[in-house]
Amino acid sequence: MSDALKMLPRSPQERVELCLDALRKIYPRLDLASHIIGDPITVSWEADPNFLGAFKGALPGHYRYTRRMYCHFRQDELPAAERGIFMAGDGVSWTPGWVEGAVQTALNAVWGIMHHLSGECDPANPGPGDRFDKLKPIELPE
Ligand SMILES: Cc1cc2nc3c(=O)[nH]c(=O)nc-3n(C[C@H](O)[C@H](O)[C@H](O)COP(=O)(O)OP(=O)(O)OC[C@H]3O[C@@H](n4cnc5c(N)ncnc54)[C@H](O)[C@@H]3O)c2cc1C
Incomplete structure (x- = not known):
């Protein structure tokens, strides 16, 4: 969650660049960006109005x-x-x-x-x- 929240305020394009940059460090010889053929879609749980958090279950009363x-x-x-x-x-x-x-x-x-x-x-x-x-x-x- 802490990592996901850092992505939340970013645009899809910025999120993609951040991810590609991180992956580039892990796989320096792989050109992942060249495999992108459309506009990437990114989803952030925390921006979903029905997202109640990772620990929404098993609360008192449940x-x-x-x-x-x-x-x-x-x-x-x-x-x-x-x-x-x-x-x-x-x-x-x-x-x-x-x-x-x-x-x-x-x-x-x-x-x-x-x-x-x-x-x-x-x-x-x-x-x-x-x-x-x-x-x-x-x-x-x-
Ligand atoms: C950010 C984050 C951090 C976490 N950290 C930890 C941790 O440190 N330690 C820990 O123990 N747990 C952690 N968890 C929780 C753990 O990941 C989950 O408890 C576990 O993955 C749940 O397993 P599951 O098989 O029930 O569901 P999932 O792993 O969510 O699997 C459900 C699968 O069903 C697929 N699916 C959904 N709808 C359909 C459909 N209609 N048709 C076909 N397939 C479909 C999904 O693509 C997915 O692959 C974390 C979860 C998150 C989100």
């Missing part, structure tokens, strides 16, 4: 929502018609803004898909859904 999203991969209790879609990544993570949660939720989703298709883990190497009842985040009253 526990119930985060818990619901995080636990969605265990679908045995859901009505049959609501099973079969699995979410993974930063957006459903317990720790949004860190890659660790993205990886955790990906592993959860893989377990969920495997279980949905009647697969199972080696009992000697249980997956996240197998240990879920013991380790799941506690449910708080609404």
Whole structure:
């Protein structure tokens, strides 16, 4: 974010020049600029009116929502018609803004898909859904 904010006030052309200049130092023998065939487009998150910051999730009061999203991969209790879609990544993570949660939720989703298709883990190497009842985040009253 600190680097991105330095780019924010610059025009697209200035941003491109800054990036090319930095890349030139890393790849001195590569002429990246010669590969640009149109007007470059640059996007700055921080200039988006709906951008709420990297750590917009998991704030006080969000526990119930985060818990619901995080636990969605265990679908045995859901009505049959609501099973079969699995979410993974930063957006459903317990720790949004860190890659660790993205990886955790990906592993959860893989377990969920495997279980949905009647697969199972080696009992000697249980997956996240197998240990879920013991380790799941506690449910708080609404
Ligand atoms: C500036 C910045 C700094 C960060 N620093 C750290 C750090 O130091 N440590 C840390 O742990 N985490 C850091 N993070 C967070 C980390 O990058 C994320 O948690 C992680 O990348 C999320 O992984 P993901 O797979 O959920 O999503 P992403 O990595 O965002 O992957 C989503 C992918 O989906 C693609 N996509 C989107 N829409 C579509 C579509 N319609 N069709 C096909 N593909 C699509 C996107 O192009 C993207 O490749 C940082 C994030 C940012 C932005």
